[in-house]
Amino acid sequence: EAQVTQNPRYLITVTGKKLTVTCSQNMNHEYMSWYRQDPGLGLRQIYYSMNVEVTDKGDVPEGYKVSRKEKRNFPLILESPSPNQTSLYFCASRLAARANQPQHFGDGTRLSIL
Amino acid sequence: KQEVTQIPAALSVPEGENLVLNCSFTDSAIYNLQWFRQDPGKGLTSLLLIQSSQREQTSGRLNASLDKSSGRSTLYIAASQPGDSATYLCAVVSVQAGTALIFGKGTTLSVSS
Numbered sequence: 624e625a626q627v628t629q630n631p632r633y634l635i636t637v638t639g640k641k642l643t644v645t646c647s648q649n650m651n652h653e654y655m656s657w658y659r660q661d662p663g664l665g666l667r668q669i670y671y672s673m674n675v676e677v678t679d680k681g682d683v684p685e686g687y688k689v690s691r692k693e694k695r696n697f698p699l700i701l702e703s704p705s706p707n708q709t710s711l712y713f714c715a716s717r718l719a720a721r722a723n724q725p726q727h728f729g730d731g732t733r734l735s736i737l
Numbered sequence: 738k739q740e741v742t743q744i745p746a747a748l749s750v751p752e753g754e755n756l757v758l759n760c761s762f763t764d765s766a767i768y769n770l771q772w773f774r775q776d777p778g779k780g781l782t783s784l785l786l787i788q789s790s791q792r793e794q795t796s797g798r799l800n801a802s803l804d805k806s807s808g809r810s811t812l813y814i815a816a817s818q819p820g821d822s823a824t825y826l827c828a829v830v831s832v833q834a835g836t837a838l839i840f841g842k843g844t845t846l847s848v849s850s
Contacts, residue, residue, distance in 0.1 A: 627780075654836065656836075656837070658838075663842075665840045665841065665842045665843070666826070666828075666838070666840040667840075668837040668838070671836060671837065673836070681837055682837065713780060713781065715781075715838075720836040721768055721830070721836065723768065723769050723786065723788045724786070725771060725783040725786045726771065726783065726838060727783065728773075728780045728781040728782075728783075729780050730779060730780040731778075731779070731780050
């Protein structure tokens with residue numbers, strides 16, 4: 624089954640404790656991205672990757688890092704999480720950056736930073 | 738800067754009604770427009786994707802139209818069912834904005850039996 628898998632689904636942690644949210648897709652997609660969803664602000668892109676070893680900032684990249692060492696994986700790293708990063712996070716993938724193919728989303732990771 | 742607006746923010750209808758959800762965008766230079774469904778605590782499920790050269794797409798009871806020149810899209814749901822209750826999101830890939838999906842804030846639909 625074609626899917627985007629995120630882990631963990633839920634995480635409560637404390638300020639400053641480094642964490643990584645993993646994302647994996649099994650569709651051989653080139654393009655992957657991370658979004659955060661906040662009440663009243665909607666979904667906003669954090670980072671994206673056009674292909675292996677090619678990443679770039681989205682609209683709200685501050686406080687986040689990403690890497691793309693393999694095509695299927697695109698982890699999101701919070702080096703020193705702060706309470707304003709409490710949010711619902713989604714990983715997404717698409718066949719290619721401007722392909723007219725639908726974007727597929729994972730089930731989301733709800734992060735609470737205390 | 739591309740902005741996507743969805744009206745209404747919330748909608749309640751009785752089962753069986755046909756309904757229309759609206760989406761508007763400020764910059765008509767788009768690659769495509771996608772409609773998603775989001776259930777509480779769940780991810781986004783892609784419903785329909787309309788390429789910039791297309792006027793509409795259909796899937797089952799869903800029909801999405803695109804009028805790129807006026808910056809509008811509608812999602813038509815026929816014979817609504819309680820299982821259709823969810824938040825519906827519209828998003829565009831804008832030429833100017835690059836590769837990101839630019840989302841509206843969604844319409845929360847409640848269908849009562």
